[in-house]
Amino acid sequence: MNLRRHLLETATLLLVAVAVALVSNSIASRERKLKLPGDYPNATTVPPTQAVGVSSAPAQAASPESSPATAQQSPPGSPGTSSKVNETAVTAPAKPRGAAAQPVDLPPLRKTPVSSSPAAPPPSGTATAPAGDLLSLFPPHPDRPFVEISGDAAARLHAAGVPFLDARRTSAYEDGHVAGARPVSVWESDVDEKVMALLGEQDGKKPLVLYCSGGDCEDSHLLAQKLWGAGFNNNLVYKDGYPDWVRRGGAVRTGAKP
Amino acid sequence: MTALRRWIGSEWLATRVQIALGLLFIAAALPKLADPPSFAHMIYNYRLLPGGFVNLPALVLPWLELLCGVALVLGIWNRTAAALIGFLLLVFVAAISVNLARGNAIDCGCFDVRDAGKSVAERLHDMRMTVLRDAGMLVLVAQILFATKYHGPPSTEHGV
Numbered sequence: 324m325n326l327r328r329h330l331l332e333t334a335t336l337l338l339v340a341v342a343v344a345l346v347s348n349s350i351a352s353r354e355r356k357l358k359l360p361g362d363y364p365n366a367t368t369v370p371p372t373q374a375v376g377v378s379s380a381p382a383q384a385a386s387p388e389s390s391p392a393t394a395q396q397s398p399p400g401s402p403g404t405s406s407k408v409n410e411t412a413v414t415a416p417a418k419p420r421g422a423a424a425q426p427v428d429l430p431p432l433r434k435t436p437v438s439s440s441p442a443a444p445p446p447s448g449t450a451t452a453p454a455g456d457l458l459s460l461f462p463p464h465p466d467r468p469f470v471e472i473s474g475d476a477a478a479r480l481h482a483a484g485v486p487f488l489d490a491r492r493t494s495a496y497e498d499g500h501v502a503g504a505r506p507v508s509v510w511e512s513d514v515d516e517k518v519m520a521l522l523g524e525q526d527g528k529k530p531l532v533l534y535c536s537g538g539d540c541e542d543s544h545l546l547a548q549k550l551w552g553a554g555f556n557n558n559l560v561y562k563d564g565y566p567d568w569v570r571r572g573g574a575v576r577t578g579a580k581p
Numbered sequence: 582m583t584a585l586r587r588w589i590g591s592e593w594l595a596t597r598v599q600i601a602l603g604l605l606f607i608a609a610a611l612p613k614l615a616d617p618p619s620f621a622h623m624i625y626n627y628r629l630l631p632g633g634f635v636n637l638p639a640l641v642l643p644w645l646e647l648l649c650g651v652a653l654v655l656g657i658w659n660r661t662a663a664a665l666i667g668f669l670l671l672v673f674v675a676a677i678s679v680n681l682a683r684g685n686a687i688d689c690g691c692f693d694v695r696d697a698g699k700s701v702a703e704r705l706h707d708m709r710m711t712v713l714r715d716a717g718m719l720v721l722v723a724q725i726l727f728a729t730k731y732h733g734p735p736s737t738e739h740g741v
Contacts, residue, residue, distance in 0.1 A: 332658045357636045
């Protein structure tokens with residue numbers, strides 16, 4: 324008798340919790356909503372690509388030989404681990420799906436003049452390369468989702484006008500972000516739409532700098548996997564992330580705008 | 582029955598324990614309700630569930646905590662709510678213990694779902710303290726279950 328009553332009460336509490344959770348999620352704002360079906364953080368799931376003309380071939384189709392050793396690209400004095408390739412991250416992402424994504428309005432990519440003075444000395448072995456020749460300094464790496472870069476390299480790329488993507492939550496972005504960076508939180512429900520919007524305006528071979536909170540934060544790596552699967556094969560993960568950027572005195576902005 | 586046993590099983594103590602435990606769980610639920618993606622991130626960091634199974638608990642668990650907490654505070658279905666909270670606490674202790682054994686330093690996401698920016702050593706220390714705290718709350722659950730069993734079916738109002 325008592326057991327049956329307790330089971331009924333337990334079932335009621337569980338059902339009410341599920342019902343209220345689903346209702347609240349259905350009316351939640353974009354930043355608070357979770358996608359029920361599908362993977363979470365929805366980072367290794369590749370967004371659909373048929374609706375947008377993708378200029379680059381699928382990243383995973385390229386051969387490993389086409390990617391140079393990226394350890395030579397980092398500047399001298401950079402932390403030992405921040406410029407090396409993370410070999411464990413080389414995993415094949417899911418195949419793109421067929422459905423089209425809804426376009427969203429994103430702030431325009433920052434177009435800082437290439438002639439801006441770099442905040443860091445040029446990388447070792449490339450000191451004579453022109454500042455704008457970013458593809459020679461940071462060539463595409465179609466065999467792996469990302470290459471980790473140091474703070475010095477990030478500063479140089481920022482000065483050269485390379486787009487920065489902030490993979491943290493929007494609230495963290497609004498509290499402070501790298502000047503010019505766009506919010507592409509890998510944890511929020513509209514990440515697919517933002518990646519699709521990026522596909523329509525950015526050549527997949529050109530470098531993108533991704534960052535999050537440094538330390539053991541994986542958000543930028545997850546976002547890189549997603550971008551790689553969508554056709555971006557020059558994802559540079561600024562491993563030490565925003566705290567390091569602030570420590571270095573890099574330009575920051577607050578608020579919702581880049 | 583000894584005086585100690587009678588005091589531990591008293592409605593007077595059970596009522597206060599129910600309110601305290603209920604308020605704790607309400608306080609734990611609110612930040613998770615306010616930011617489900619961050620809580621999902623916390624669950625993901627535990628590395629216990631595949632990515633596809635993270636969202637549903639991230640949405641439902643805070644509401645279950647809130648409902649159980651409110652039930653305890655209001656004195657409704659005390660025994661069932663306490664038993665559910667006890668089950669949740671056992672799951673939390675097991676999840677944190679597994680990650681402690683792995684050396685996977687994480688923020689527990691118990692009362693705050695923001696990234697605390699702590700070092701690995703600080704996180705591991707916090708995880709040990711969390712296990713102790715949850716064990717303490719399990720003692721409170723046991724008191725409620727003991728007292729409600731001793732006094733028969735739970736009343737719908739606190740007999741203070």
